[in-house]
Amino acid sequence: MNRQLIFTGYRALKQCKNQLGFLSTETLPTNKSSNPKEVTQQTAKFDEITHTGQAWDEADYRLQRFDENKKMVNPNIAANLISEQPPKAIKERIAKCDGGHPALGHPAVFINLDKPGTHACGYCGQRYYNPHSTKPEQLSIHHIEV
Incomplete structure (x- = not known):
């Protein structure tokens, strides 16, 4: 009985995946440029400086939180x-x-x-x-x- 329940759940999940499409294993296209393998003075492009003085290079992994939403910086420090x-x-x-x-x-x-x-x-x-x-x-x- 447990095996049949698991199989039914798997089949329902697979059907939802096919209908919705967002559970696909394909990678989504991003609007980011390709990351350089090495960051040097010539390849470094920094974003806006925040009130704490942070300015990350566009290849920095910490900017991944801003992939879906735009990073908003208040200029009135x-x-x-x-x-x-x-x-x-x-x-x-x-x-x-x-x-x-x-x-x-x-x-x-x-x-x-x-x-x-x-x-x-x-x-x-x-x-x-x-x-x-x-x-x-x-x-x-x-x-x-x-």
């Missing part, structure tokens, strides 16, 4: 957006960065502004400086407070 914001002048020696509303999850970070230059919040990247200790030509000095 948060680090680039926050670097476009000008540093805030704070007249006190210590700046408090809370990231806006407390419900957003940014803890209160206290930043010492005694050294000349801009000081960035280690959580959100917002930059602060003290106009009493930092001259305009010293704004190119950068510190990060963690």
Whole structure:
């Protein structure tokens, strides 16, 4: 009886395979170019850089997850957006960065502004400086407070 059940199941699977066609053993054509056997400076073609700095060669095996769907990269990287914001002048020696509303999850970070230059919040990247200790030509000095 088990043998007949297995044979019936196999026959049903084979019939579905023939009707649907996607269980075929044939390879599907891909729109990728043929992979070079050796990746050199001349043959390397990289895709877009992600927010983590990853840029893979088109022959890299890790790109196989994007065979069916297009890889989408957001060009608005948060680090680039926050670097476009000008540093805030704070007249006190210590700046408090809370990231806006407390419900957003940014803890209160206290930043010492005694050294000349801009000081960035280690959580959100917002930059602060003290106009009493930092001259305009010293704004190119950068510190990060963690």
